[in-house]
Amino acid sequence: MHVTCGFYGSGEPTSNDEASRMRKLLLALVSATMLSGMAQAAAIYPLDRATVLAGSPFDFKVEFDGVVKPEDVKVTVNGQDYETVFGKKAEFVAEEKGKEDKVLGSALILRGLTIAQAGHYKIEATAGDQHKQVDWEVYTTAATPKAKNIIFLLGDGLSVAHRTGARIMSKGMADGKANGRLNMDDVPPVAFIGTSSTHSIATDSANTMSAYMTGHKARVNALGVYADRTPDSLDDPKVETMGEALRRQTKKSIGIVTTAEVEDATPAAVVSHTRKRGDKAQIVGMLYDVKPDVLLGGGSAYFLGKDVPGSKRKDDKDYIALFKDAGYALATDKVELDAAAGSNQDKLLGLFHTGNMDVTLDREFLKKGTVDKFPNQPGLVDMTRTALDKLSKNPEGFFLVVEGASIDKMSHPLDWDRALVETIEFDKAVGVAREFATRNPDTLIVVTGDHTHGVAIIGTVDDDKPGTEMREKVGTYDNAGFPNYEDKDGDGYPDRVDVSRRLFMAANNGPDHYETFRPKLDGVFVPAIQNEKKEYVANEAYKDVPGAVFVEGNIPRDEDTGVHAVDDIVLQAAGPGVEGLTGYMEQSDVYRALADAFALGAPKK
């Protein structure tokens, strides 16, 4: 989820000399390439090798390098004039402007294009000596749906180490065999997912979920759009989201459940179009446009007009009132969620925190974080159960996204105990979904992550090993033994995380920080804080924890926390339509399997 300075939250302007220098350098490089290479128009969107759901609206854009004359522009589709094939004329923009009104070049934009006919499309754009070609595949789907419902469960940042750790922490291990199984352990792994973004092998939660929810890869920070060159974050070429496709093609209900703000990247990707995931105020408007029937999570600050203390909006829009007027019941805590579950009002907005909800370890056990301010937050399991109760009343079926958001949000600050307890909670939500699917076998369940973290479990930390140096208490190989977590009350969570022999989990990257070898019982770990040079330095607050060792960072000093890994994600699935999920898949290919299960691209009759 972390991105470095360069894309700005909340639309704030900023002065960043470094970034500005970098941009100038890049512009210089681009110009140099242009002079020597010629013959390449800057870009065509959708990009080369895009796969497009037949009948889905999307924006077509050609960006030319520099200003060109409209009469010199020629765009063909499979050798024919584009207007003939597309049936629409694109708008010609003579001069697209960048920052400080710098002219970027001319462009052709055709919004809301649809292609009904499946097949291969070769798009060629020329202007003067500029030439660019891309190939798209337009696909239809099965004519009739295979699944009535899809439950898409996503552990944000869910890496293999998280599930291994959750299993050992929750179930225990003896003689080398797990003493129990997670719910996700019995959902068959069916595919490895490549998570890379359009401009980088690395990735964030915006572009990854966007690929799952649109079938198109996106750029880091982008949702439901191809990132174009203009600075406006809301004008980039759009592609259809799952939410929109469901509204266009079906009468199914839509549910979104998360422990993050509902306008955070992952839940937002079900409906949103923006180059910048930080456009949270606008994303609430996009949620309102599509109106998911059940929307549960945190993030009420962006639903409140700016005059309300606690609001993070810059306008007076009261989205609480707007959702209520649109027929939604409102729940703001666990009690109201329970009440809503029993009512017959089918639309439900549940907002349980102004920001991200507190994590399970704080909410249920340690009472740290902001639990004193928001003492009655429900967890992911209750929210998932209520969502299924509501959505399953629709005889047409439903699409439900369940996000365990804070597996990632706790892995960034290297707070492994909180991340593992979040994974256990996510697994319990998987259990609720599996139970539902057992009773309703026309349900496809997908369990996956959006990206990985550079994290692994390498053994244990044993306080009873001799000496005072914590490093010497790390057990590896045969010396690791088995941890001594206990779950006497059988709730699936360890009774305490600060046991004497505990998992030793570590990231392969991070900022300068102190490794304390201990759970952070007083609150989420803050590994590094920013100094006056805008560099992240080790947080001295942990320096004097007995046995703490300084760990020098290995990523740039302007990065605050551990970063995402580029490793593949495991995708597990069961139910009707599962055959579409197999082998190595690009994240965008998963959408096609979901669309096929729901017959969202059924050929027009």
Place this chain on the structure above:
Amino acid sequence: MIAGKIPPLSRRRALQAMAGLPLLLAAGGTRAKETLGFDELYKSFGVLGLQFSDKVKRLSGQSVSIGGFMAPPLKAEAAFFVLTEIPMSLCPFCSSDADWPDNIVVVYLGAKQTFVQYNAPIAAQGTLEFGPWTDPETGFVSQLRLRDASFDTV
């Protein structure tokens, strides 16, 4: 960009800072008669909004000292900076997925003052103002402000 010599954050200070604000308030607040702690700003927190405390309402328009941490500013020449209860590990001005806590105080300085090391504990004094206000230059919306303020390191 930031003028002047910046004292390094000492371990003692960092620990004091983490240990609690009452200590800081005792040390700071030399010029203002009244001190206000971050735990005294709101009387209730809720999904549908926060409510200012009676103390905030009573002290509105008066000179007040608040101890906290200077978050890295929007830009070096910004007219204001954000005072936070705990040091910010993320920079909301520069990171797309970072966001401010809901109990920040925006500090408008009365006269130019050299910024200290970000995330160092400070005590800011100024005239307390509450209610929504949009910074005309940056569009930043705040709920609690200190006007004509100055600050001391503690």
